[in-house]
Amino acid sequence: MPMLGIQDLHAEVAEKNILKGITLEVNPGEVHAIMGPNGSGKSTLAKVIAGDPNVTVSRGILRYEGRDLKDLDPEQRALAGIFLAFQYPTEIPGVNNASFLRMAYNAKRKAAGQGELDPLEFDEVLQERMKIVQAPREFLDRNVNHGFSGGEKKRNEILQMAVLQPKLALLDETDSGLDVDALRVVADGVNRLRSKENAVVLVTHYQRLLNYIVPDRVHILVDGRIVKSGGKELALTVEQKGYDWLSVHGRTA
C-alpha cells in the first residue's frame, strides 16, 4: 500500500476544473517533484491533499495510508502526518510564533495520546529543531509570519515542518523567493528531516531546488494532467527544452 494513493483525481476551484485525472503513488522514503508551467494545477494538487476548503474533489480516489482523505478535515489530515509548506504563508497578527508552534505541537501530541508540553518544556524541543533550519531566535518573539520577508516566511514554514516532523511533507514552491544561500539552508533542513518513514512532494517551477533535494521521481503536470513521469534527469530535460514538447493535444496550459 502506498503512503499516498491518487487515482484519476479530478478537482475544481471556484467551479473551474483544475485537476483533470491525476494518478500518482508516493511511498515512504520517496521524494517526488511535481513540475509544470504556470496554471497547470501544481499548487491545487498540493492543496487538495492538505484539504484546502477552496478545492473540491469532483471525482477519483485520494487515499493516505489507506484512508479516504475526502472523509477527513484539514486538521485531521495534519494530525495524521500531512504537512503543507504554503506557497504564500498567511500572516496572523497578534498570534505569537512560539505559541503557535506550541499549539500545533501539542495538538499533535494530544492526538497521539501524549501529554501536552508547557512553554518551558517546549522551548527545549524548539531549540533543537531551530538548529535544523538555522532559524534565528527572534523568529519566536514575532507574530506568525507578520511582517516577515518572503524568504523569512518560507524559512518559518520549514521550521514548522521541523517541529511537527510530518510523514508526508508537501512543499509548494518553497524555493521561490529564496536567494541561493537561503535555498541551501532550506534544502539542507528538508534533507535532514528525510527518513525511510517519511515522504516529500516538492512542487516547483525550477530545477534548481532539485540540485539540493534530489528527487526519486519527477512528474510533469500540464493542464491538470501528468503528461510525463521519470527519474531526476527529467527535470534537467525540462530545464533545457521547456514544457512545450510535452504538451497534450498540441498545446500547453
Add this chain to the structure above:
Amino acid sequence: MKIKSIHEIVNREYQYGFKTEIEPGVQVKGLTEDTIRFISHHKKEPEWLLEFRLKAFRHWQKMKEPHWAHVDYEPINYQDVIYYSEPKAASADDKPKSLEEVDPELRRTFDRLGIPLIEQKKLAGIAVDAIFDSVSVATTFKEKLKEAGVIFCSFSEAVHEYPEIVKKYMASVVPYTDNFFAALNSAVFTDGSFVFVPKNTRCPMELSSYFRINTEGSGQFERTLIVCEDNAYVSYLEGCTAPRFDTKQLHAAIVELIALDHAEIKYSTVQNWYAGDVKTGKGGIYNFVTKRGKCAGNHSKISWTQVETGSAITWKYPSCILTGDHSVGEFYSVALTTGKQQADTGTKMIHIGKKTRSTIVSKGISAGESSNSYRGLVQVNAKAEGARNYTQCDSLLIGPRCRANTFPYVDIQNATAQVEHEASTSKVSEEQLFYFRQRGISAEDAMASIINGFCRDVFRELPGEFAVEATQLLGLKLEGATG
C-alpha cells in the same frame, strides 16, 4: 459539533438564555406619574427622591429619543414596558434578607450563572451584589467590608441608610437633563449598587454586581453610584445576562463614579445580555446606558474596562470628566458583535484640569451581519494646560457581511495639548483558519487564538480571574470551548 467555517463559528447559541420560573410579585407596566409614585412608595422612598423622579419624568416627556447613533431599530413603545418587576420571594415590602434567607430558586439561578450567593472561602476575594429584575436579592460580605469602612449595598438600601451621601453625589455626574435615556432612568430607576470608600481606604476585595433580567417585557433601570474619597481605591466589576425572549427588552442604566483627590476607581464590565436571534434578530436587549466618571480630585484616576458581547443594540459611552489637575482617565474596550447585533460604543474624555491624561484603547470585533461602531470624543478645554491623550482604535472583521465604523471626534481648545490617534482594520480570513487547521489546530482554537491576540491590550486591564472569564466568554460566543 465540528466547526468548519467562520460562518459556523460565529453563529453559536447563547448560553444564558434560560428563564427562572418563579412566582412574580408586584409588576407595573406602562409609564405615567402614577408608575413613578408607585415605585417610590413601594420602595418607601423619602419625599426628596420622589420629587427628583417626578422632575426627571416631566423633563423626559419633553425630550425626543436620540437617533444619531449608527444603529437602526424598531420604535420603542414606552407604555409597553414593565417598569417594576420583583419576584415575590424578594419583595421590597420585606426587610432586606440575610444571605441564608435568599429564595432557593433565586440562589439556583445565580448558581447557574456562576455567581454563588454565599460567602465561602473560595470566593473570599469578591463581594457580590445580585440584582434580579428590579430588586437586589443579596449582597455578600457586607459586614466584612463595613469593618474596613467600605459601604457596599443595593442602591435602595443606601437611600435609607446613607441618604446624605446619596443626596450629595447622585446626579452630580449625570444630571437627569443629560440625555433622553438618563432622564428616563432618573424617573423610574429601581435598584443598582452603591459603593462608598472613605478617605485613605483601599477596598480589601473586588466588588461586583450581577444584573439579571428574568421577566419577559421587563425593562431594567438600574442605577449605580460609586464614590471614592481622598486617597481611596476600589475595583468593581459588573456582569449581565438575560433569558432568550422573542420581544425586545429595554435596559437603560446610569452609572456614576466620583473620585476625589488621589482616589482611584477601576470599573470593569462584562456585558452579555441576550443579543437576539442570530439569524432573524428577533428579541434581545436594547442596552442604552449612560456611564460617566468624574475625576473631581487632583491626581485622581478612573479606569473603564468593558467587554461588550451581548445586547441587540448597544449605545454606551463610559466617559471621564477630568476636572482635577493631573487626573487620569482610561477606557479599554472590547466590543464583539455577531448575528444581527449593532453596537455604537466608545468614550468621551473631557480634559478640564491641568496636566490631565487619558488613554483610549478600543477593539471592535464584528462578525455575521453585525454592525460595530466606535464613537469617541477627546475634548481639551481652554484651561487644560498640558493635557495628553492617546487613542488606539482597532477593528477586526470576521466574514464578508459585517461592518465596522470609527467616528473619532477631537475638540482641542488649548494649544499645549498632545493628542495621538492610531487606527487599524484587519480581517480574519478563511486562509488564516486553514493555515491553523493545516497545522492540526481546530478552527475553534484558531479563532480563540486570533481573538485573544487582538484583545490582549484590553484583557490585561481586567482584574485577574475576570480576564480568564472574558476570554472564555468570547470563547463561548465565538468558538465554543477551547483547548
